[in-house]
Amino acid sequence: MIDHEHQLSISRQAKLLGLSRGSVYYQRRPSSPADLALLRRLDALHVDYPFAGSRMLRGLLRQEGAIVGRQHVATLMKRMEIAALYRRPATSHPTPGHQIYSYLLRKLAVTRPNHVYKSPHSKAQTPEDVLLSAAKKIPLASFP
Numbered sequence: 001m002i003d004h005e006h007q008l009s010i011s012r013q014a015k016l017l018g019l020s021r022g023s024v025y026y027q028r029r030p031s032s033p034a035d036l037a038l039l040r041r042l043d044a045l046h047v048d049y050p051f052a053g054s055r056m057l058r059g060l061l062r063q064e065g066a067i068v069g070r071q072h073v074a075t076l077m078k079r080m081e082i083a084a085l086y087r088r089p090a091t092s093h094p095t096p097g098h099q100i101y102s103y104l105l106r107k108l109a110v111t112r113p114n115h116v117y118k119s120p121h122s123k124a125q126t127p128e129d130v131l132l133s134a135a136k137k138i139p140l141a142s143f144p
Contacts, residue, residue: 038068039076046082053084 002013002024014024031039038061045052045060052060054074061068077083094100110116 035076038066038072039080041066042073042076042082043080046077046080050085056084 001017002010002019004010006013008016010024011021014021041061041064042057045057049056049060054070054077057077058068058070058073061073105116108116
């Protein structure tokens, strides 16, 4: 993308491409031999213990004599794109038979402070319930 031999300056080429000049000059450092050995061992441990996260893998590596911190293990796991396999909560799936309530304020334009606020009665779910709840709060003496 960036041609160092082009007549346009490198900074101008980077600006035209929407890149920072630092990313043009950046050269990634090669991984150290110790990190490569850790990567190979993490890969083998992940195959044996796919449920192990960075803390458990750090403990397993320490049992083998490797002195490594949890953050470094987590960084190496991110670089290898491995993660612990465990059951995660299914929060985005609706419960079967669960009723979906409509959003009552969708067409209401909120134009001033305190125009909309939460009622302490959270049972009001449908427009009919809202009307009934409001009717209960108004004393009958206020009607002519």
